[in-house]
Amino acid sequence: MTAPAAASLDDIDRRLTVAAGLRAVVVPAATTPVAARLRRSHPGSVSIAAPSDARTLVDAVRRARAATVLIDGLDGFEAGDWEQLDKQRGSFQRGPLMVFILSARSAERLARHAPHLASLISPMLRLVEERGNAPLPWLEEQVGNLFSRFTAGDEEAAMSAFHASSPKSPELLGRTVGRLLDAAVVLQAVFLWGEHRSRDAEESRVEARLDAMLRAGWSPSRLWAPGLPAVDLSAPVGMKIVNDGAAYACEAAERRHLGATRNTAARAAVIALMFDALATRWRRETGGLSVVRQRYQHPAMGQILSMGMEVVPEILRRLEHQPDHWHTALAQLTGENPIASGEKVTVSQTCARWVAWGRRQGLVR
Amino acid sequence: MKPEWQRDWPNLGLHNASFTSAETPDYNCLAFGAGKEDEWWEPYVIPPEQPGIYWPPDVHPDNRPEDWAAALATVGFVICEGHEPEPDFVKVAIYADRNGEAVHVARQLRDGRWKSKLGSFEDIEHDDLRALEGGLYGRVVLCLRRPRTANDP
Numbered sequence: 001m002t003a004p005a006a007a008s009l010d011d012i013d014r015r016l017t018v019a020a021g022l023r024a025v026v027v028p029a030a031t032t033p034v035a036a037r038l039r040r041s042h043p044g045s046v047s048i049a050a051p052s053d054a055r056t057l058v059d060a061v062r063r064a065r066a067a068t069v070l071i072d073g074l075d076g077f078e079a080g081d082w083e084q085l086d087k088q089r090g091s092f093q094r095g096p097l098m099v100f101i102l103s104a105r106s107a108e109r110l111a112r113h114a115p116h117l118a119s120l121i122s123p124m125l126r127l128v129e130e131r132g133n134a135p136l137p138w139l140e141e142q143v144g145n146l147f148s149r150f151t152a153g154d155e156e157a158a159m160s161a162f163h164a165s166s167p168k169s170p171e172l173l174g175r176t177v178g179r180l181l182d183a184a185v186v187l188q189a190v191f192l193w194g195e196h197r198s199r200d201a202e203e204s205r206v207e208a209r210l211d212a213m214l215r216a217g218w219s220p221s222r223l224w225a226p227g228l229p230a231v232d233l234s235a236p237v238g239m240k241i242v243n244d245g246a247a248y249a250c251e252a253a254e255r256r257h258l259g260a261t262r263n264t265a266a267r268a269a270v271i272a273l274m275f276d277a278l279a280t281r282w283r284r285e286t287g288g289l290s291v292v293r294q295r296y297q298h299p300a301m302g303q304i305l306s307m308g309m310e311v312v313p314e315i316l317r318r319l320e321h322q323p324d325h326w327h328t329a330l331a332q333l334t335g336e337n338p339i340a341s342g343e344k345v346t347v348s349q350t351c352a353r354w355v356a357w358g359r360r361q362g363l364v365r
Numbered sequence: 366m367k368p369e370w371q372r373d374w375p376n377l378g379l380h381n382a383s384f385t386s387a388e389t390p391d392y393n394c395l396a397f398g399a400g401k402e403d404e405w406w407e408p409y410v411i412p413p414e415q416p417g418i419y420w421p422p423d424v425h426p427d428n429r430p431e432d433w434a435a436a437l438a439t440v441g442f443v444i445c446e447g448h449e450p451e452p453d454f455v456k457v458a459i460y461a462d463r464n465g466e467a468v469h470v471a472r473q474l475r476d477g478r479w480k481s482k483l484g485s486f487e488d489i490e491h492d493d494l495r496a497l498e499g500g501l502y503g504r505v506v507l508c509l510r511r512p513r514t515a516n517d518p
Contacts, residue, residue, distance in 0.1 A: 123499060288373050288484040288501055290393040291407055291428060292418065324390045324485055325405075327416060340418040347390040347417035348404050 009034065012043045012125050016068075016099060022092055024100040024121045026107040034127065035072040035101045037249060042068045042097075049073045054084035058091050071100035082113035089117040104139065126171070143175045150180060150188045155224045162192065174206040181209060186218045190241075190266050191226055214241035214262070223277070225270040228310075229303045231277050236305070239273075241266060271307065275314040278304050281325065292325045301329065309333055316358035323351035330354055366436040366489070375500035377489075381496050385480065386488035391417065395433055397482040398457040398470035399440045406436060430459045430507045442509035448494060450477035454510040455517050458494050462503040469502040474518055 003121070012025055016038065019269055027034050039047050046066035050073030051057035061069060077085075085092075086254070092098050102110060111118045115155035142165055149158035165172060173196060180189035189210060198204040219236035239252045250257045257272065259265030278300040286295040295301070304311060312333050315326050327350050331337050338353035339345055345353070358364040366377055366384070395406040396419070404419040408426035421439040425432050434444060437457060448458050450473060458479070460469035471479045471494060481497060482488050491497060498504045 210448045283485070284369050286484075287486050288370075290395060290482075290484050292405070292415070293407070293409070322388075341414065343416065343418050347405055351390075 001141045002308075009037060009127060012127060013038065015125065016042070016097065020096045022098050022100075022120050024102055024107070024110070024124045026102050026104060026124055026126045028104060028127060031072040031075075031101045031103055031106075035070050037098065037183055038070055038101070042070070044068065045070055047072070050076070053077075054081040054088070055123065057085070058088050061091050061094070068097045068099065070099050070101060074100070074106045075103055077106065077109065079109065079113045082109050082117075086114035086117045089114070089120060093120065095284065102245055139172060139175065143179060144193075147179045147183075150176075150192075151183060151185055153222070153230060155188055155230060156226070158188075159192065167323050170196070170203055177206055177210065181213055184218060186213060187220050187222075187224055187239075187266065187270065190214070191224075191263065193260055194263055216240075223270050223274045225267045228270065228274065229306050231274045231303065233273075233277055237273055239269060271310050272314055274307070275304060275311050275318075279315075279318060281324075287324075292328070295325065296328060305329060305332060313363045316355055316364045319351045320355055320364070323348045326351065328356070373485075373496055373499070375499045377491065377496050381416065381493070382489050382491040384487050386482075386485050390485040392482060393484060394482045395436065397480075397488070398472050399437055399442075408432060408436075410429040416495070426468045428468075430461050430465075430467045433459050433470065434507055434509055435464050437470070437509055441511040443511065445510040448473070448508045449490050451510065453513055455513045456508055458505045459507040459509070460494075460497065460504060461504040461506040462501070465506075466486045467506075469497060471497065475513075 011127065016023060016025075025034065025038075035047060035049065039045050044066055045068035046064045047070045048057065048060045048064070049071075051060060051071075054077070057071065057074075061071075070197040079340055100106075100110070108200050110121075112281045141243060146158050146162055147167075149155070149161060162172070162176070173193065177189045180186070180192065193207070193210055196203075196207075217238055217240035219238050220231050222230060223233065224230040224238075237253055239250065241248060241250045243262075244258070247258050247260060248262045248265040250259070250265040252269045252273055254277065255269070255272060257265050257268035259268055282295070282298055282300040282304070285300070286298050289295050304315075312330065315333075318324075325347060327339075327347070336357065338349055338357045355364060366379060366382060367376075370377060382517040389403065392402045393407065394407050396402070396404045399406065401419075403416055406420060407415075407418050408420050408424075408428060409415060409418060420426055421436050424435045424439065434442070442457060445454075445456065448456060450456070458471045458473075459467050460471070462468045469481065471481045473479055474490065478490055478492055479494060479496075480488060480490050481509070494505050
């Protein structure tokens with residue numbers, strides 16, 4: 001289902017007048033006044049209001065002989081009714097224009113329990129006129145849930161919950177990102193917003209606010225990017241993301257990480273900072289040990305290994321100026337081994353071989 | 366020495382120790398005790414073989430103090446009583462942690478002081494064995510000696 005696009009009532013009138021097929025208007029408050037308004041502006045339309053159940057609605061739709069059919073008052077429909085409508089979705093594709101006028105709650109149920117029918121409605125129109133500042137309870141609840149998960153250190157669950165949310169509206173995205181920015185939880189806001197393109201003025205405001213915050217710089221004390229283990233820092237690190245013409249640049253810890261998008265630049269910086277924090281901790285807390293096998297049992301090494309191939313360039317970069325027992329990690333991450341079996345080399349020489357291998361692979365300069 | 370070392374070696378400081386090398390991962394305390402500075406001695410079971418890591422053939426590959434003592438025996442050390450200096454012998458001391466695992470070896474100098482390689486960090490000279498006792502290295506559990514040669518420091 002395409003996410004609701006925001007519009008005013010006049011705008012909806014105009015769009016429906018020129019439209020044919022199946023449409024839906026999501027209304028923030030009562031649906032009846034909107035249905036009445038649309039009936040007035042569409043002479044000859046038929047209105048089906050508050051049908052008692054799915055069968056009644058389908059029968060009424062089949063009987064309707066009009067260019068425009070307006071359906072509202074579906075708040076009483078339970079999951080089973082929507083599922084029934086989903087099975088009989090063909091009934092709704094008959095007239096030249098069929099409009100569902102839905103509350104936010106009904107829209108959510110449509111998306112959840114009648115996904116095939118919902119997919120035929122494209123795009124849904126979200127009525128922003130008359131809403132004022134009144135919060136939408138279901139939306140506020142979802143924003144609150146996502147925000148709580150992001151700030152409780154459960155970022156992956158928050159991302160999963162967002163992607164599983166229904167309807168996954170830009171409004172949910174924008175409000176959650178706005179709330180994260182309010183709390184200076186910036187990295188999480190960056191990766192949640194992702195490559196989203198603003199579609200209305202409200203989203204453009206969120207985008208502009210995010211962009212301004214990134215350009216001004218911020219200092220996270222927790223690093224996270226999707227699919228990577230979060231790392232809490234002992235001291236905040238300064239970060240900044242600027243658009244460098246064709247590319248984005250994320251500046252952090254005296255390094256500049258370039259990316260085709262804001263996300264890729266931020267992710268590269270996060271990986272570098274994460275690795276630096278974990279490797280420093282690993283060396284500080286295990287460097288005095290004389291048994292490498294024990295060193296590898298440290299949780300920081302487990303986190304480094306869980307970062308996968310993306311962390312390999314960072315390991316190689318560190319090896320250039322601080323040789324250490326990284327052979328096992330590199331062999332595990334890459335599946336390679338630059339040392340022949342039985343070859344007698346020191347650990348420093350092994351490190352140099354890895355760096356040379358990395359250069360050949362284009363992983364380090 | 367280094368502020369971050371306080372947790373691992375609380376008795377160690379500039380008043381009783383000094384650095385004598387740069388950091389290197391090429392050898393560890395056990396290899397250093399055996400007189401090797403191009404091998405990292407660590408018990409492993411073949412496979413997997415690790416480049417730069419060595420364990421004497423036919424020595425049980427484990428980290429009990431007696432395993433480390435057996436590794437040192439391959440270069441002439443035998444178990445002895447006490448760590449007091451004896452002019453005709455080089456002594457090494459094996460430290461074990463609270464689990465009884467061998468974790469460190471220190472080698473005695475001609476003047477009775479000691480020299481240690483700290484994991485992947487530097488070599489240091491320290492006045493006594495107590496300087497390295499504590500949370501990470503535990504305490505000395507075994508001493509060994511071999512005849513001193515003219516080249517031994």
